[in-house]
Amino acid sequence: MHEWALAEAVIATVIEESRKEGLVEVRKIKLKIGELQQIETEIFEFALNELIKVQGTLITKMKVEMDIERAIFRCRVCGNEWAFGDASKMSEEESEAIHFAPEVAHAYIRCPSCKSPDFEVLHGRGILIEYIKGR
Amino acid sequence: MLETVDPRINIIDKRLAGVKRIIAVSGGKGGIGKSLTAAVLALTLSELGHRVGLLDLDLSAPSTHVILGIEGLYPEEDKGLVPPEIHGIEIMSIVYFSGDNPTPLRGIDISNAMLELLAVTRWGPLDFLIVDTPPGIGDATLDVIRWLKRAEFLVLTTSSKVALETVKKVIRMLRELNVPVIGVIENMRMGGSGLVRRELKEVPVLGEIGFDDKIEDSIGEVNKLLESDFAASIKEIVMRNPGFKLSSYHF
Numbered sequence A: 001m002h003e004w005a006l007a008e009a010v011i012a013t014v015i016e017e018s019r020k021e022g023l024v025e026v027r028k029i030k031l032k033i034g035e036l037q038q039i040e041t042e043i044f045e046f047a048l049n050e051l052i053k054v055q056g057t058l059i060t061k062m063k064v065e066m067d068i069e070r071a072i073f074r075c076r077v078c079g080n081e082w083a084f085g086d087a088s089k090m091s092e093e094e095s096e097a098i099h100f101a102p103e104v105a106h107a108y109i110r111c112p113s114c115k116s117p118d119f120e121v122l123h124g125r126g127i128l129i130e131y132i133k134g135r
Numbered sequence B: 001m002l003e004t005v006d007p008r009i010n011i012i013d014k015r016l017a018g019v020k021r022i023i024a025v026s027g028g029k030g031g032i033g034k035s036l037t038a039a040v041l042a043l044t045l046s047e048l049g050h051r052v053g054l055l056d057l058d059l060s061a062p063s064t065h066v067i068l069g070i071e072g073l074y075p076e077e078d079k080g081l082v083p084p085e086i087h088g089i090e091i092m093s094i095v096y097f098s099g100d101n102p103t104p105l106r107g108i109d110i111s112n113a114m115l116e117l118l119a120v121t122r123w124g125p126l127d128f129l130i131v132d133t134p135p136g137i138g139d140a141t142l143d144v145i146r147w148l149k150r151a152e153f154l155v156l157t158t159s160s161k162v163a164l165e166t167v168k169k170v171i172r173m174l175r176e177l178n179v180p181v182i183g184v185i186e187n188m189r190m191g192g193s194g195l196v197r198r199e200l201k202e203v204p205v206l207g208e209i210g211f212d213d214k215i216e217d218s219i220g221e222v223n224k225l226l227e228s229d230f231a232a233s234i235k236e237i238v239m240r241n242p243g244f245k246l247s248s249y250h251f
């Protein structure tokens, strides 16, 4: 996913959820980001900070902790498990496609053991806000 | 305190804030003309002066790009993805990323891919966003209902009892979920049986489209498509039914 679009989604969600909970100040959030999202963390952090600046007092002091979760696949045909990092050898074009639409991994990645495209993404997809702390 | 939320879901409404109406083209069976209708409807509304977007949500078998003859295009990256514009229509499809590679997706992958596309696509201000969906009442259709909360459904059927049986179920489900149904179009009409109008009482039948035996020659060429009998029927249906007015009765 694109870093700015993602950062915007995170900030909008934090604000909405915090309001629902009646928070007046958000101190910290924790994000879990799947490796498959192929996020450039520097751009992402920059985008987050830029967005935090233009928001009201609710999140100006917010700290962001980020956890990148390794992408692990499991073949539904032969049961083989492997990591996205192991597959590698991907062209720039392919890895850019996955960056924008992670599920197209199914178009480019095959089970290294039996060549099946029918695999499950066990870990490392999507993005979650694990918690929002504040008062 | 607060636990695990997917921020992508939250941003969808914002991404669609500038879109006046969302029309999902659906229907129970495969191969009954959903994609052709979605593509030609988008062209027709655009010809009529509306700002139109087309979103292909048949993620494993996208086809609107084939119908419109789109090749070598890629969305522009600008704080998200800005869909390329072709013949005045903003078009988003997974095919930009999957190319001609087979992309087998199961339910959870379909939902995730859709969420991703909805969260990153930055549509311009649009009068209509036309959404093409895969056959059946499956993941994509359920996700359209879940995430595109303002979507209204345009349901396709053929004159066959076989298609009609499933269409009735689709309509029943949509009505149970309080999803607005603009109406039904009977495509590839055979004979003059009137079966569809007799059988479907709860929703308006918007019109019929005959079998256009020259349509295949127009696939991939927008100008020819617009001159086809198929497009003439779509245009007539659009002009005749209040359901395609910009400020529809649903608002």
Ligand SMILES: Nc1ncnc2c1ncn2[C@@H]1O[C@H](COP(=O)(O)OP(=O)(O)OP(=O)(O)O)[C@@H](O)[C@H]1O
Residues within 6 Å of the ligand: B029, B030, B031, B032, B033, B034, B035, B036, B037, B058, B063, B133, B134, B135, B187, B188, B189, B209, B210, B211, B212, B213, B215, B216, B219, B230
């Ligand atoms: N009225 C018509 N006359 C002639 N051919 C038609 C007509 N409507 C659709 N077709 C043709 O039927 C085929 C299937 O149409 P289309 O792909 O739009 O169906 P679909 O419902 O989207 O299928 P799927 O369920 O696989 O997505 C295409 O080749 C299309 O050109």
Ligand SMILES: [Mg+2]
Residues within 6 Å of the ligand: B034, B035, B036, B058, B063, B132, B133, B134
């Ligand atoms: Mg189709």
Ligand SMILES: [Zn+2]
Residues within 6 Å of the ligand: A075, A076, A077, A078, A079, A080, A111, A112, A113, A114, A115, A116
């Ligand atoms: Zn395998």
